[in-house]
Amino acid sequence: MRKVSTWEVLFVPLFFLLILYPILAILGNITLEGMVRTFNDPIFWDAVKNTLVTAFFAALLSVLMALGFAYFYIFHPGTIIYRIADFMNDLPIALPHTVAGLALLLAFGRNMFGFAGPTGLAFTLLAVVLAMFFVSYPLAARTIASSAEEIDREMISVARTLGDSPPQAYRRVVIPLLGEAIFSGFVLGFSRSISEFAAVIMFGGNVPGMTQVLASYVFTKVEEGEVSMAVTASAFCILISLLLVLFLRLEGKLHARSEKSA
Amino acid sequence: MLEAKNLHKSFGSHHVLKGVSLEVKPGEIQVLIGLNGSGKTTLQRILTGILEPDEGKVSIGGKDVTSSLPEDRLLGYVPQNTGLFRHLTVRDNILYSLKNGRGSEESFREAVELLDLESYLDWRPTQLSGGYKSRVALARALASSPRAMLLDEPISEVDRAKKEYVLPLFRQILLQLHIPVLYITHDPWEAGEIGTSYSIMRNGVVEGIASPEEAFSVIRQQARDSGE
Structure with a gap:
C-alpha cells in the first residue's frame, strides 16, 4: 500500500477547507428569490456592463504599457528608466490597494485635475479604468517581459543588420513572437481588473448605475442586508472568473500542441 | 574591404579585446578560428554594430562604421543558430x-x-x-x-556528413559574391573546407596563420596547458 506523506495529509483537507469550501458556500446559498431579484435589478446589469467594459480597457492599456516595458527590457535594459519601471512593477503587488486608490485620488482628483470637472477625474468610469490598470499592469508586464526574455536575441541582431531600426525590429520580429504572451497578459489583466475592489472604490467611487462594478455591487448589497442578491452577484463573478481561467488553460494547451506539432 | 583596427573592449575589469586587428579583402573568405573564451562573440557584436568598442576602428568598403548602427552597415550576418x-x-x-x-x-x-x-x-x-x-x-x-559578410559558426547545427556537402556549396557562392567574408568557427576542419585565408583568435587578440593545421597545433597546445 502506498505510504501517504505528511504533505498530502496537510494539503488535501486544508485545500478543501480554505479554498473550495468558501466557493461552495457561495454556490450553496444561491436562492431562486435572490436570482430573480438580482437579474431583474437594472443596477446589477449596469454593474456587469461597467465591470466588463472598464476591465476590457484596463487590460488593453495594461498590455500596451507592458509592450512598452518589454521594449525597454530588450533594447535599453541598462537605463535608469528601465530600472525604475522594473522596480515599480512589484510595488502595486505589495501595496494595499486602498493606498493605491488614495494615491490615484490625490494625483488625478480635483486638487490636480480640477479643470477636468468638479471632482477631477475621480468618480468617473475613466477613474475605474485607471484604478484597475494600476493593479493589473504589473501582471501583464511580468507576463510579457518573461516571454520576451525567451526570444533569441540573435533574431533581433539579424533584423537590425537587415535594415530594421529597434522599433521596426520590435514590431516585425518581437511583437509577433509575443502573441501568446500578449493574449495571456490581456486575460490576466482582465481577470485582475474584474476582481479589483479597494482601488476602484477609493478612486472610482461606488455610484450605482454610474461607476459601480460587480465587486462594489456585492459590497453594497451586503451592507444593505440583501445577502441573497449579494450571493447571486458573487456567483455571477465566480462564473466569469471560471470562464476566464478555463479560457487561459485552453489557450495554453492549444499553444503547447501547436509548438509540439511544429 | 572589411577592416578592424586595434579594437579594445572591456567589461568592468575584464579586458576582452586587447587590440584586435584584421583585414578581409573582396573575394577573400577569411576564417577566424576562435578558441573558447577568446572574445570572438564580443568581436562579432562589435562588427555587427550591436556593441561599440572602447577604442579602435571598424570600416566596411572603405567607410568608417565604428559608430554606425547595425542597420546602417550593410553587413550580411549569419549567426550561430541561424536566427531565422x-x-x-x-x-x-x-x-x-x-x-x-x-x-x-x-x-x-x-x-x-x-x-x-x-x-x-x-x-x-x-x-x-x-x-x-x-x-x-x-x-x-x-x-x-x-557590402561584406559575417558568418558566425553558421552550420554548427549541421552534422558532419552534411557539412561535407554544404561547405563547398557555401564556399562557391561566397567566392562568387566577390565581397569580403569573415567566417568565424572553432573547428579547424571546417576552416580548411571553406577558407581562403586563416587567422586565430586567442586571449583577446587575432593572429594571422598560414593554414588551419597551425590552428590545430595551437588548440592542442592550449588543451595541454589547461590540462584538458
Whole structure:
C-alpha cells in the first residue's frame, strides 16, 4: 500500500477547507428569490456592463504599457528608466490597494485635475479604468517581459543588420513572437481588473448605475442586508472568473500542441 | 574591404579585446578560428554594430562604421543558430530586407536559386533540417545585397556528413559574391573546407596563420596547458 506523506495529509483537507469550501458556500446559498431579484435589478446589469467594459480597457492599456516595458527590457535594459519601471512593477503587488486608490485620488482628483470637472477625474468610469490598470499592469508586464526574455536575441541582431531600426525590429520580429504572451497578459489583466475592489472604490467611487462594478455591487448589497442578491452577484463573478481561467488553460494547451506539432 | 583596427573592449575589469586587428579583402573568405573564451562573440557584436568598442576602428568598403548602427552597415550576418524568424515563411525570411529598401526581387531570386530553396519557400523554419536552415539564413543575408559578410559558426547545427556537402556549396557562392567574408568557427576542419585565408583568435587578440593545421597545433597546445 502506498505510504501517504505528511504533505498530502496537510494539503488535501486544508485545500478543501480554505479554498473550495468558501466557493461552495457561495454556490450553496444561491436562492431562486435572490436570482430573480438580482437579474431583474437594472443596477446589477449596469454593474456587469461597467465591470466588463472598464476591465476590457484596463487590460488593453495594461498590455500596451507592458509592450512598452518589454521594449525597454530588450533594447535599453541598462537605463535608469528601465530600472525604475522594473522596480515599480512589484510595488502595486505589495501595496494595499486602498493606498493605491488614495494615491490615484490625490494625483488625478480635483486638487490636480480640477479643470477636468468638479471632482477631477475621480468618480468617473475613466477613474475605474485607471484604478484597475494600476493593479493589473504589473501582471501583464511580468507576463510579457518573461516571454520576451525567451526570444533569441540573435533574431533581433539579424533584423537590425537587415535594415530594421529597434522599433521596426520590435514590431516585425518581437511583437509577433509575443502573441501568446500578449493574449495571456490581456486575460490576466482582465481577470485582475474584474476582481479589483479597494482601488476602484477609493478612486472610482461606488455610484450605482454610474461607476459601480460587480465587486462594489456585492459590497453594497451586503451592507444593505440583501445577502441573497449579494450571493447571486458573487456567483455571477465566480462564473466569469471560471470562464476566464478555463479560457487561459485552453489557450495554453492549444499553444503547447501547436509548438509540439511544429 | 572589411577592416578592424586595434579594437579594445572591456567589461568592468575584464579586458576582452586587447587590440584586435584584421583585414578581409573582396573575394577573400577569411576564417577566424576562435578558441573558447577568446572574445570572438564580443568581436562579432562589435562588427555587427550591436556593441561599440572602447577604442579602435571598424570600416566596411572603405567607410568608417565604428559608430554606425547595425542597420546602417550593410553587413550580411549569419549567426550561430541561424536566427531565422520562426513566425515567417522561408520566402518572407529571405525577402525581409526588401521592406527596408535593401536588395531587390532579383537578388531574392538569385539567392533562392543559388541555394536551391525554390521548393521550400512556403515552409516555416521549424519544418527545416539544420542544413536547410543555414541555407535560408545565408540566402536572407545575400538577398540584402551586403557590402561584406559575417558568418558566425553558421552550420554548427549541421552534422558532419552534411557539412561535407554544404561547405563547398557555401564556399562557391561566397567566392562568387566577390565581397569580403569573415567566417568565424572553432573547428579547424571546417576552416580548411571553406577558407581562403586563416587567422586565430586567442586571449583577446587575432593572429594571422598560414593554414588551419597551425590552428590545430595551437588548440592542442592550449588543451595541454589547461590540462584538458
